[in-house]
């Protein structure tokens with residue numbers, strides 16, 4: 033069994049990926065500092081897979097601790113690096129926290145990869161690197177725009193760090209640019225647990241339906257789109273998780289990223305379909321039978337109008353495509369919210 037390190041493996045996307053890795057017979061070791069997750073997630077993962085993953089509480093900002101961890105775990109064959117801070121607004125208020133947490137941790141990990149000959153690395157990037165696109169759907173070679181937040185900038189810089197490192201070492205890396213992950217595991221054992229007031233649409237919807245929030249604000253209905261609200265590519269988190277397994281298998285099989293790319297590849301992970309905010313709201317009401325209390329308000333600063341993925345590269349090269357529907361994603365998110373709130 034190949035041993036894979038999953039950083040941030042108790043977080044939202046990491047926990048779903050751990051389950052998929054275990055399903056594919058990988059031995060998983062999770063490190064997480066619990067800054068945005070709970071130790072209870074381990075139990076959720078174990079309830080699904082019946083196999084407790086190994087876990088170590090580790091803050092990847094502490095270089096000496098990271099070195100010590102690798103000294104004790106020389107047999108790691110691949111790394112999936114989720115650990116990062118991800119709140120766009122917070123990154124504007126506290127940029128140094130974001131540059132430290134999202135860049136230093138990556139650098140320390142890559143230094144250990146170099147020291148121990150760990151050559152397979154998968155990185156969580158984001159469609160935020162594209163900014164407001166010039167044309168849709170967005171392909172991987174679309175122009176990278178100046179980042180609109182320190183968070184977005186850390187993803188752009190991280191991609192550069194990876195590319196530069198791959199070009200001068202044996203490292204093979206894949207950066208996965210996620211569009212908008214939503215939903216939860218069908219068992220409702222794991223899901224998204226945002227700290228404080230949710231910034232993202234679907235957790236806000238489910239918390240409103242559960243009565244935790246009074247009403248949902250629809251940010252902008254005067255955009256140049258069919259119904260006036262913004263368009264995004266919402267992808268089920270389990271589909272997203274599966275893509276990490278396929279990407280890892282690609283690296284491990286030495287089906288290496290093209291040599292002219294210096295062992296570095298980038299893939300969009302989305303459904304290829306754009307949905308408006310109002311469509312998501314309507315779909316949630318229809319699928320769950322829950323009436324949502326919402327109001328239309330002004331635009332949110334920094335929002336792009338419309339963004340969705342061209343998924344051809346991931347479909348053809350990774351042989352991966354999404355399988356789950358928006359309805360399944362919303363239903364699973366609602367089931368998870370009900371469980372968290374103790375609603376029958």
Ligand code: NAD
Nearest residue numbers: 040043044045064065066067068069091092115116156158
């Ligand atoms: P999350 O916050 O749920 O998970 C991240 C995990 O990393 C958390 O468990 C947190 O405790 C841990 N962590 C943070 N800093 C750490 C550190 N210094 N040392 C150890 N552990 C640390 O976030 P997520 O939604 O699962 O996102 C995972 C990755 O995907 C992140 O890199 C994020 O930027 C990226 N991403 C997320 C989205 C999204 O919408 N969720 C979209 C695009 C990209």
Ligand code: UD1
Nearest residue numbers: 120158160231232233236249250251262264309332334335
């Ligand atoms: C945001 C981040 C992006 C990050 C992504 C995934 C910004 C500017 N971008 O993207 O960097 O990669 O999350 O974590 O924050 N909406 C409402 N009401 C709400 C919440 C959201 O109408 O209460 C709308 C938004 O205006 C947007 C859509 O829903 O049109 C999706 O919003 P959100 O879930 O925050 O994701 P993004 O803005 O796409």
